[in-house]
Amino acid sequence: MAFATRTRESYQQELSAIREAGLFKEERFIRSPQGADIEVEFPAGAPGKKVINLCANNYLGLSSHPEVVEAARRGLDARGYGLSSVRFICGTQDIHRQLEGKLTEFLGTEDTLLFPSCMDANAGVFEAVLTDRDVMIADRLVHASIVDGMRLCKAATDTYKHSDMKHLEQKLQEHQDKQRRLIITDGVFSMDGDLARLDEIVALAEKHDAMVFVDESHASGFIGKTGRGTHEHCGVMGKIDIVTTTLGKALGGASGGCVSGRRELVELCRQRARPYLFSNTVAPVIVSGAIKVLELISGTTERRDKLEWNTKYWREGLLKIGLDIKAGDSPIVPVMLYNAKLAQDVARDLYAEGIYVVGFFFPVVAKGQARIRTQLSAAHDQSHLDRGLAAFAKVGAKYGILGLGKNEIIEKYGA
Amino acid sequence: MDERKQAILDYVVSEYLEEDDDRTIGEDTPLITGGIVDSFSMVSLKRFLEKKYGIQIPDADASPEAFDTVNRIAALVERFKKS
Numbered sequence: 001m002a003f004a005t006r007t008r009e010s011y012q013q014e015l016s017a018i019r020e021a022g023l024f025k026e027e028r029f030i031r032s033p034q035g036a037d038i039e040v041e042f043p044a045g046a047p048g049k050k051v052i053n054l055c056a057n058n059y060l061g062l063s064s065h066p067e068v069v070e071a072a073r074r075g076l077d078a079r080g081y082g083l084s085s086v087r088f089i090c091g092t093q094d095i096h097r098q099l100e101g102k103l104t105e106f107l108g109t110e111d112t113l114l115f116p117s118c119m120d121a122n123a124g125v126f127e128a129v130l131t132d133r134d135v136m137i138a139d140r141l142v143h144a145s146i147v148d149g150m151r152l153c154k155a156a157t158d159t160y161k162h163s164d165m166k167h168l169e170q171k172l173q174e175h176q177d178k179q180r181r182l183i184i185t186d187g188v189f190s191m192d193g194d195l196a197r198l199d200e201i202v203a204l205a206e207k208h209d210a211m212v213f214v215d216e217s218h219a220s221g222f223i224g225k226t227g228r229g230t231h232e233h234c235g236v237m238g239k240i241d242i243v244t245t246t247l248g249k250a251l252g253g254a255s256g257g258c259v260s261g262r263r264e265l266v267e268l269c270r271q272r273a274r275p276y277l278f279s280n281t282v283a284p285v286i287v288s289g290a291i292k293v294l295e296l297i298s299g300t301t302e303r304r305d306k307l308e309w310n311t312k313y314w315r316e317g318l319l320k321i322g323l324d325i326k327a328g329d330s331p332i333v334p335v336m337l338y339n340a341k342l343a344q345d346v347a348r349d350l351y352a353e354g355i356y357v358v359g360f361f362f363p364v365v366a367k368g369q370a371r372i373r374t375q376l377s378a379a380h381d382q383s384h385l386d387r388g389l390a391a392f393a394k395v396g397a398k399y400g401i402l403g404l405g406k407n408e409i410i411e412k413y414g415a
Numbered sequence: 416m417d418e419r420k421q422a423i424l425d426y427v428v429s430e431y432l433e434e435d436d437d438r439t440i441g442e443d444t445p446l447i448t449g450g451i452v453d454s455f456s457m458v459s460l461k462r463f464l465e466k467k468y469g470i471q472i473p474d475a476d477a478s479p480e481a482f483d484t485v486n487r488i489a490a491l492v493e494r495f496k497k498s
Contacts, residue, residue, distance in 0.1 A: 157455040
C-alpha cells in the first residue's frame with residue numbers, strides 16, 4: 001500500500017500544524033446565486049442564513065445578471081458544454097476569437113489570448129516572453145500568481161518598495177546591463193485597494209527603456225471613467241505592453257483570464273505559454289457570457305458609476321463611524337485591525353449581525369497588518385450599505401475600537 | 416556591532432523596510448523566515464555585498480539560510496573575502 005499509515009500520519013501532522021497556527025481555511029457553503037444578498041450555510045450543517053455579501057469580487061454585480069445568464073444559456077445550446085481539447089488542437093471556436101477581439105478593443109491593446117484563469121495567465125506569460133538575459137522588476141505587493149509566474153521564468157528578478165518610484169528608478173538604472181527590463185505591478189493592489197502610479201511607471205519605462213506589465217484583475221470593468229482599467233484612470237491607455245486580467249471578478253465572475261498587449265508578446269504566449277498550451281480551452285458557456293458582459297459595460301457606464309457612488313458612500317460611512325481604513329478610491333476598502341485574532345473576532349460578530357466579511361492576516365498580509373477587506377458592488381443598494389455600516393458601528397463599539405488609530409488599536413490588542 | 420555588520424544592517428533597513436515600518440532589526444533578526452526579505456528581493460542584497468566587498472557569491476551559496484540574519488550574512492562575506 002503506497003499510502004502507508006506513517007505516510008497518512010505525516011500528512012495529518014502537517015494539517016494539525018496548520019490548524020494550530022490558526023491558518024486553517026474553511027469553505028462556507030453558499031446556497032444562492034452570487035449577489036448582494038446571499039444565503040450561507042456556516043458552519044457546515046447549520047441552517048441557511050441570509051446575509052449581505054461584502055467580500056465578493058462581484059464589483060459590477062454581473063455574476064448573476066439575467067442577460068449574462070441568458071447569453072451563457074444560448075452559448076451552451078449553440079456551441080455545447082465542452083470542447084475536450086486545448087486551444088491549438090480543436091478547442092478554438094469562433095466565439096473564442098470574438099471574445100479576444102472584444103477584450104482587445106475594451107482594454108485598448110493590440111491583441112489578446114484567453115487563458116483558463118488569470119492565475120494561469122500570470123503563471124505562463126513571463127516564461128513565454130523573457131529569457132535569462134532579461135530582468136523582471138516587481139512591486140513588492142504584487143499578487144501571489146505573479147510571484148509564481150516569476151519563479152517559473154529564467155529572467156533575473158528584483159523588486160521595488162511598494163509604489164516607490166524613486167526605488168523603481170534606482171532598480172531600472174542598476175539593470176541597464178540586461179537585454180530587456182520588465183516592470184511588473186498590479187493595477188489595483190488586492191489587499192490594500194490602492195492604485196499603481198501607472199503614469200509615473202510608464203514615464204520611467206520610457207526613460208529607462210523598459211516594458212510595463214500590469215495585472216488588472218481588480219480594475220477591469222470599473223476603474224477609469226469608462227471602466228477600462230487603471231491605465232485609463234492614469235491616462236496611459238495604449239502604453240502598457242502586457243495587461244493580464246480575469247473574467248472571474250467584475251467581468252461576469254465565472255472563470256477565465258487573458259494576456260492582452262503587444263501583438264508579438266501575445267503571439268509568443270500562444271506559442272510558448274504552458275498553461276495555455278497544456279490546459280483545456282475556456283468553456284463555450286463562459287465565453288458566451290463574457291461576450292455579453294463586455295457588450296453590457298461597453299454601452300453604458302451606469303454600473304461602474306453606481307459602484308463609484310457606493311464606494312464613496314461606504315468609505316465616508318466607515319470614517320464617520322470612526323474606523324481605521326486604508327485610504328483610496330477603489331471598491332476594495334480594508335478596515336484595519338492589525339491584530340489577527342481581533343480581525344477574526346470582528347468578522348465572526350459581523351456575520352452574526354448578517355454581514356458577510358472575512359478577516360485577513362499573515363501570511364495573506366504582512367504580520368501586524370490584519371484587516372477585514374470589504375468590497376463594494378454595483379449590486380449593493382444604499383440600504384445594504386446602511387445595514388453594513390450599522391453592524392460595523394455596533395461591533396466596533398463592542399471591541400472599543402471606534403475612533404482609535406493604528407497605534408491605539410495595537411496598544412489595546414497587540415499586533 | 417562591527418563596521419561590516421552595521422553596513423549590512425543599514426542596507427537591509429533602507430532597502431527592505433517601508434517608511435512607515437517601525438520594526439527594529441538587529442544582528443540576529445530573521446530576515447527571510449521573518450518575512451522582511453523575500454527570495455526575489457534577496458537578489459539586490461547579494462548584488463550589494465558583491466559590489467561593496469569586491470567578492471563573488473555563487474548562487475548555490477546565496478541560500479535563504481545563509482542570508483537569514485545580519486550575523487550569517489557577515490559570516491558569508493568573511494568566508495568569500497578569505498577565499
